[in-house]
Amino acid sequence: MRFFKIEKSKMVGLAKRLSETHAVFIPARADQGYLRFCKLDFRSEKQNVESIETLSFWGYRNTIIPPKEVFFPQTEVLFTFSEQMPELSVAIQPLPTVILGIRPCDARAINFLDKVFINKDTQANIENGAGNFNDPYYAEKRGRSVIISLACNNPQSTCFCTSLGGSPDGEAGADIILFDLHENLIARPVSKKGEEFIGEFRDWFKEPGEKELNKKNELVAASRDRMRPIEGILNAEAKLDNLFADFLWNEIHMKCLGCGICTYLCPTCHCFDITDEVRNKRGRRLRCWDSCMFPSFTLHASGHNPRPTYRERMRQRIMHKFNYCPKNFREIFCVGCGRCVRNCPVNLDIREIICRILETKNAK
Amino acid sequence: MDEIEREIRGTVRKLFEDNRIGLFIGYIKGSLPLRTTPGFINGLAGIETLVWNSFCRNNLTVYLPRFFAPDPRRKEAKLPSIGVLVKGCDSRSLVNLINENQIPRENLCIIGVNCAGLVDESKIQDSMGEARMNEIIEVDEEKDGIMIIDEEKHRMKFKKEDVLADVCLNCKYPTPVLYDILVGGKASQKHLSVRKDDRVESFEKKNIEERWKYFQEQVSKCIRCYACRQACPNCYCKLCFAEQTKPKWVGTGNDISDIMFYQIGRIFHQAGRCVDCGACVRACPVNIDLRIFTSKLVKDVKELFDYEAGLSLEEVPPLANFKPEDTQGFITEP
Amino acid sequence: MQNNPYLPLPVRIKRITSENVARDLKTFDLVFINEQDRKKFKYTCGQFALISVLGAGESPIGIASSPMDEGFIQFTVKRYPTGVVTTALYNLSEGDTIGVRGPYGNGFPMKDLEGGNIVIVGGGFALTTLRSLTKYIIHEKNRAHYGNITILVAAREPGEMLYKYDLEEWSKRDDLKLIRTVDKETENWTGKTGFAATVLKEIAPSSENAYAIVCGPIVMIRTCIAVLLQLGFPANRIISSLEMRMKCGIGKCGRCNIGPVYVCKDGPVFSYEQLQRLPDEY
Numbered sequence: 001m002r003f004f005k006i007e008k009s010k011m012v013g014l015a016k017r018l019s020e021t022h023a024v025f026i027p028a029r030a031d032q033g034y035l036r037f038c039k040l041d042f043r044s045e046k047q048n049v050e051s052i053e054t055l056s057f058w059g060y061r062n063t064i065i066p067p068k069e070v071f072f073p074q075t076e077v078l079f080t081f082s083e084q085m086p087e088l089s090v091a092i093q094p095l096p097t098v099i100l101g102i103r104p105c106d107a108r109a110i111n112f113l114d115k116v117f118i119n120k121d122t123q124a125n126i127e128n129g130a131g132n133f134n135d136p137y138y139a140e141k142r143g144r145s146v147i148i149s150l151a152c153n154n155p156q157s158t159c160f161c162t163s164l165g166g167s168p169d170g171e172a173g174a175d176i177i178l179f180d181l182h183e184n185l186i187a188r189p190v191s192k193k194g195e196e197f198i199g200e201f202r203d204w205f206k207e208p209g210e211k212e213l214n215k216k217n218e219l220v221a222a223s224r225d226r227m228r229p230i231e232g233i234l235n236a237e238a239k240l241d242n243l244f245a246d247f248l249w250n251e252i253h254m255k256c257l258g259c260g261i262c263t264y265l266c267p268t269c270h271c272f273d274i275t276d277e278v279r280n281k282r283g284r285r286l287r288c289w290d291s292c293m294f295p296s297f298t299l300h301a302s303g304h305n306p307r308p309t310y311r312e313r314m315r316q317r318i319m320h321k322f323n324y325c326p327k328n329f330r331e332i333f334c335v336g337c338g339r340c341v342r343n344c345p346v347n348l349d350i351r352e353i354i355c356r357i358l359e360t361k362n363a364k
Numbered sequence: 365m366d367e368i369e370r371e372i373r374g375t376v377r378k379l380f381e382d383n384r385i386g387l388f389i390g391y392i393k394g395s396l397p398l399r400t401t402p403g404f405i406n407g408l409a410g411i412e413t414l415v416w417n418s419f420c421r422n423n424l425t426v427y428l429p430r431f432f433a434p435d436p437r438r439k440e441a442k443l444p445s446i447g448v449l450v451k452g453c454d455s456r457s458l459v460n461l462i463n464e465n466q467i468p469r470e471n472l473c474i475i476g477v478n479c480a481g482l483v484d485e486s487k488i489q490d491s492m493g494e495a496r497m498n499e500i501i502e503v504d505e506e507k508d509g510i511m512i513i514d515e516e517k518h519r520m521k522f523k524k525e526d527v528l529a530d531v532c533l534n535c536k537y538p539t540p541v542l543y544d545i546l547v548g549g550k551a552s553q554k555h556l557s558v559r560k561d562d563r564v565e566s567f568e569k570k571n572i573e574e575r576w577k578y579f580q581e582q583v584s585k586c587i588r589c590y591a592c593r594q595a596c597p598n599c600y601c602k603l604c605f606a607e608q609t610k611p612k613w614v615g616t617g618n619d620i621s622d623i624m625f626y627q628i629g630r631i632f633h634q635a636g637r638c639v640d641c642g643a644c645v646r647a648c649p650v651n652i653d654l655r656i657f658t659s660k661l662v663k664d665v666k667e668l669f670d671y672e673a674g675l676s677l678e679e680v681p682p683l684a685n686f687k688p689e690d691t692q693g694f695i696t697e698p
Numbered sequence: 699m700q701n702n703p704y705l706p707l708p709v710r711i712k713r714i715t716s717e718n719v720a721r722d723l724k725t726f727d728l729v730f731i732n733e734q735d736r737k738k739f740k741y742t743c744g745q746f747a748l749i750s751v752l753g754a755g756e757s758p759i760g761i762a763s764s765p766m767d768e769g770f771i772q773f774t775v776k777r778y779p780t781g782v783v784t785t786a787l788y789n790l791s792e793g794d795t796i797g798v799r800g801p802y803g804n805g806f807p808m809k810d811l812e813g814g815n816i817v818i819v820g821g822g823f824a825l826t827t828l829r830s831l832t833k834y835i836i837h838e839k840n841r842a843h844y845g846n847i848t849i850l851v852a853a854r855e856p857g858e859m860l861y862k863y864d865l866e867e868w869s870k871r872d873d874l875k876l877i878r879t880v881d882k883e884t885e886n887w888t889g890k891t892g893f894a895a896t897v898l899k900e901i902a903p904s905s906e907n908a909y910a911i912v913c914g915p916i917v918m919i920r921t922c923i924a925v926l927l928q929l930g931f932p933a934n935r936i937i938s939s940l941e942m943r944m945k946c947g948i949g950k951c952g953r954c955n956i957g958p959v960y961v962c963k964d965g966p967v968f969s970y971e972q973l974q975r976l977p978d979e980y
């Protein structure tokens with residue numbers, strides 16, 4: 001188990017160096033906190049100053065918009081066309097990607113999205129017609145990426161990663177995990193890619209002392225201690241098997257406004273729409289984020305809608321995350337990041353919904 | 365505050381006991397320290413959960429059209445009788461909805477509450493100085509202000525007038541304009557004398573390039589979640605123009621021109637209807653400064669048509685009406 | 699980009715046939731422009747493809763031709779007034795180029811159908827993939843693998859019946875039994891009159907060593923399944939094909955799910971037994 005150390009001031013230099021050969025994404029400061037992950041651009045003076053600020057990670061909890069948009073952007077051009085022939089698919093990022101400062105919950109979520117989008121058995125599936133396809137737009141960006149996560153010293157009261165199998169120092173999805181010791185960062189490579197990365201930039205890192213490693217352990221323990229896990233979420237799948245027709249959905253949906261905040265800010269939500277846009281004789285086919293909470297999500301051309309009201313759509317959201325995805329991908333598609341809890345305009349709290357579900361007696 | 369809370373609970377209890385309503389929409393305790401959440405009470409059992417405090421920001425009238433939308437699936441032919449708690453701004457939304465035939469007046473039991481202004485939690489957060497990135501763990505509303513305790517156990521007190529929501533700073537109607545029962549005695553009008561929100565005036569002084577630049581900067585954060593639209597009681601269209609496919613007025617992605625078209629379209633659809641309740645601003649997760657645009661719109665409507673939305677059940681909105689003295693400057697000669 | 703499943707393959711419209719009196723159903727004969735695309739597009743009965751009109755969008759349509767047809771593939775498309783793509787398709791002419799990607803879906807369980815009797819019940823527009831199935835099983839190379847074939851075709855009126863040219867041919871064959879029925883007869887109608895379920899009950903096909911495949915409007919499916927169960931067909935030998943709003947067609951966009959299954963990927967063909975285990979959300 002090897003650890004390394006790098007001063008935060010040096011980290012800025014490393015990020016700058018990386019940005020010459022990689023697309024480096026860091027959480028970007030905005031007026032009211034950290035909005036989203038943005039690509040580092042050291043060419044602008046303003047960005048320079050901001051980057052130094054950001055990479056001190058002062059006051060950083062998490063971004064509002066999750067880092068899924070690095071691999072699964074909100075709007076992506078699938079291809080362009082003129083007249084009736086599609087042209088070559090659009091080039092994706094020419095540079096390999098580094099995401100720096102992603103939280104363990106979000107890194108774990110990227111792993112979940114990998115299960116949805118990436119499937120290496122494509123050739124066999126093309127022949128059979130059915131089965132799992134590979135999404136090249138996601139896969140190619142993801143394949144050349146290095147995820148450097150930052151363990152949490154300060155989980156918020158709305159964080160509940162430990163209730164779902166995660167942890168403030170969880171390693172799932174990360175290639176390297178960093179620990180924030182205020183002036184220094186401790187780095188631990190977690191995957192082969194992480195090892196190679198440290199190897200390539202070995203000169204930037206030092207060996208940490210025992211005091212520093214102890215401090216790291218203290219911080220980790222303190223973080224884990226702060227979590228107040230919700231018992232039993234892992235049982236939600238089994239409970240929900242029998243609750244599809246239950247009355248509880250009639251009540252849960254009532255205050256939902258039907259916006260897309262919870263789905264768009266969720267690091268595991270991945271529903272999308274495909275539309276065409278044309279201007280003059282040229283056009284493009286786009287893939288854009290979509291939300292199961294929008295009424296026209298499942299609207300048929302005939303006018304029939306299998307999910308006509310908020311009730312069905314709320315049920316779909318919860319069942320998809322806590323019942324259908326566990327069946328299909330063996331993971332609950334929630335990592336406990338708390339964004340939906342913090343940002344829902346009407347304070348619809350998914351933790352309360354889960355507790356309600358766990359308490360519901362199965363009606364026969 | 366507690367008095368008003370008790371008054372609300374007592375009033376609602378009586379409404380249920382007299383069988384005047386089948387459902388009451390009010391505020392109940394939220395799951396986060398500075399929040400309340402809409403509560404749907406359908407019997408005496410839920411009465412004690414109703415609260416009233418300076419964090420009751422949601423505009424509850426947004427839920428009402430749902431209960432009265434024509435629905436072939438509705439089993440009971442009779443429309444429900446619903447009670448709702450409204451503040452001054454909310455009551456104006458209610459008047460608007462009734463005027464636009466979205467909810468029948470006779471099926472409503474409106475409890476109006478004299479509002480002393482609401483707190484914007486982000487203002488509290490921003491005023492915490494060094495501790496402004498800390499999470500607030502506990503809140504206590506006391507007679508002389510808001511007391512908070514953060515995660516590092518710092519205690520801070522804020523005067524309510526210093527952390528009032530922007531929409532409340534210029535509030536002209538703290539007493540609801542439409543109600544069946546009024547609670548809350550005489551609202552403290554103290555906040556009306558607090559510094560005004562004069563951002564619209566200073567915004568207007570900028571030249572057009574600056575204003576356009578500001579608009580673009582703000583809406584470039586938009587993620588098309590449509591929370592502003594869904595939170596707005598006036599946006600009750602079954603199919604929003606932004607989601608129509610035939611014809612496709614606006615694209616669905618986050619292209620800046622599509623975002624601008626959506627934002628401009630939605631805001632201008634509020635002309636003569638927006639009551640400046642701030643629901644859209646509150647809902648936006650990326651803190652777009654929507655209010656500068658809605659309040660400018662409200663100001664323009666007042667100047668052009670001498671009209672304020674949502675004040676009376678007898679009025680006709682200016683865009684559904686014509687007066688001979690209306691400005692005609694925009695009509696050009698062929 | 700390697701193996702991009704979102705890229706439509708260019709096809710040319712070779713022929714357009716108008717299928718019904720209401721003139722909102724058309725069958726398109728499509729020919730692949732690139733030879734290697736044609737070779738790779740191997741499909742089985744019951745699968746669908748996403749037809750692409752660049753600029754309008756994509757629409758999932760069941761494949762109406764049978765795998766035994768060489769050199770072309772067929773789709774029958776209904777034009778919906780609210781449909782952007784179906785309207786655009788409707789306005790195209792022979793010689794125009796559109797896109798196709800697929801084939802997607804699980805198709806009918808052809809291996810299970812071999813060696814047994816087959817009862818096919820098709821209502822209205824849903825006859826399209828059943829036509830693929832029928833043409834396949836009665837093909838001279840395949841006929842011997844299957845036992846008795848009973849086909850019941852239902853439509854609102856005679857003018858609305860699809861594939862009249864095929865039905866004529868099939869009615870002349872002695873190796874299958876074809877019954878046509880309409881809800882409302884017109885002059886010169888020689889077939890039966892009555893709803894599909896009623897006529898199905900009348901013909902009472904034997905459930906012995908038989909599979910039943912029912913496609914049509916949801917009400918028709920429900921009533922016919924009730925009749926089939928009464929006739930002794932077990933739930934796992936009653937097959938149906940579902941429709942859902944789709945976008946990606948490959949199980950990623952999250953739109954077409956019924957419970958944990960995706961209609962595009964795990965369907966659209968399901969047995970009644972499978973449907974009973976799925977939530978009632980379609």
